[in-house]
Amino acid sequence: MNDLCKDSATLLEVGEESAGQRIDNFLLRLAKGVPKSHIYRILRSGEVRVNKGRIGADYKIVAGDVVRVPPIRVAETPSGKAAAPAREFDVVFEDEALIVIDKPAGVAVHGGSGVSFGVIEQLRRARPQAKLLELAHRLDRETSGLLLVAKKRSALTKLHDMFRDGEVNKRYLALVKGSWRNTLQHVRLPLAKYLTAEGERRVSVSLGGKEAHSIVRLVARWRNFSLVEVELKTGRTHQIRVHLAHLGFPLAGDDKYGDFALNKDLQKAGLKRMFLHAAKLALPHPLSGDALEFAAQLPRDLREFIGRLDANEKREWGNGQEI
Numbered sequence: 001m002n003d004l005c006k007d008s009a010t011l012l013e014v015g016e017e018s019a020g021q022r023i024d025n026f027l028l029r030l031a032k033g034v035p036k037s038h039i040y041r042i043l044r045s046g047e048v049r050v051n052k053g054r055i056g057a058d059y060k061i062v063a064g065d066v067v068r069v070p071p072i073r074v075a076e077t078p079s080g081k082a083a084a085p086a087r088e089f090d091v092v093f094e095d096e097a098l099i100v101i102d103k104p105a106g107v108a109v110h111g112g113s114g115v116s117f118g119v120i121e122q123l124r125r126a127r128p129q130a131k132l133l134e135l136a137h138r139l140d141r142e143t144s145g146l147l148l149v150a151k152k153r154s155a156l157t158k159l160h161d162m163f164r165d166g167e168v169n170k171r172y173l174a175l176v177k178g179s180w181r182n183t184l185q186h187v188r189l190p191l192a193k194y195l196t197a198e199g200e201r202r203v204s205v206s207l208g209g210k211e212a213h214s215i216v217r218l219v220a221r222w223r224n225f226s227l228v229e230v231e232l233k234t235g236r237t238h239q240i241r242v243h244l245a246h247l248g249f250p251l252a253g254d255d256k257y258g259d260f261a262l263n264k265d266l267q268k269a270g271l272k273r274m275f276l277h278a279a280k281l282a283l284p285h286p287l288s289g290d291a292l293e294f295a296a297q298l299p300r301d302l303r304e305f306i307g308r309l310d311a312n313e314k315r316e317w318g319n320g321q322e323i
Contacts, residue, residue: 009068009071010069011069012069014064018063020061020157023043023057023058023060024040026067027048043055043056047068047070048067048070049067050066086122087122089103093294097285097286098148098150098151098152099148100147101149102144103143103278105273108141119149133149133150135147135148137159142255142276146278146280146296148281158286162283163235170231170281171229171230171279173227173230174244174277175226175227175251175302175306176250177224177225177259179221180221187215187244190206190209190210190212191203191204191212192208192209202256203239212239213234214231214234214239214240216229219317228249229279241254241276253266253273270301275302277296277302280295280296
């Protein structure tokens with residue numbers, strides 16, 4: 001049980017790692033398992049106080065604030081449901097503000113949508129002393145590569161701003177069906193979310209959708225496949241997958257937008273998952289402003305599949321990049 005379950009109110013002093021956060025989000029993180037409706041009820045009723053005064057749900061806490069939290073019964077972990085196992089991931093870079101992880105494929109970045117836990121829950125379990133660990137962005141479960149995790153609230157806020165304002169250069173490597181011809185191509189196709197009849201989330205190109213811009217560069221080409229580097233200028237859900245599939249170049253192994261008959265053949269040939277890898281990140285440091293550049297090479301399974309293509313047919317280079 002959490003200390004919030006005591007019969008008396010708890011007084012908490014806000015640390016630097018939580019400064020700038022809305023009080024409702026601060027309480028939701030503090031009291032995991034408590035319904036949002038209950039958190040907002042105790043805020044409306046005035047049972048939560050900051051520096052002895054009433055505040056609204058949108059109040060942004062500052063370092064040194066003293067928050068009065070009334071007794072809250074925090075839900076126990078459901079019987080039979082295992083807690084997230086502690087796990088460290090390959091760290092590309094780490095300092096006092098952020099961690100850059102090389103995420104393996106097949107691991108969700110967070111729990112939800114049928115997944116009990118992900119990278120962030122496992123990392124928190126492995127680092128119980130960490131005051132803050134929060135995802136700065138997302139990667140699909142089957143996508144491998146570079147993932148940013150903030151260790152300070154100030155860094156998280158700045159990273160979110162930089163992603164929104166296009167200050168983070170993100171480049172992915174993708175293997176697609178077909179022979180991609182252009183050395184460089186800008187793809188500007190608006191994207192909209194929708195639900196399938198089964199209730200699954202999907203994305204499609206739609207005139208009424210949100211602006212989405214990808215820059216595709218040819219890396220290498222074989223008879224039936226092409227390796228491309230995709231730079232994201234916007235960060236829409238499934239943007240790379242939908243843009244390329246719409247143009248007639250579905251990602252190899254993509255189980256949502258891909259060529260399903262081809263995917264079965266690829267499984268037999270050794271490609272067990274979607275060929276998409278977050279290979280490069282470049283951004284200013286969220287606190288110091290220093291230029292940062294990170295790279296993660298293709299994982300072994302994807303390199304081995306490229307090796308099989310090379311063994312069967314000649315590779316044509318696109319822009320001279322090595323992989």
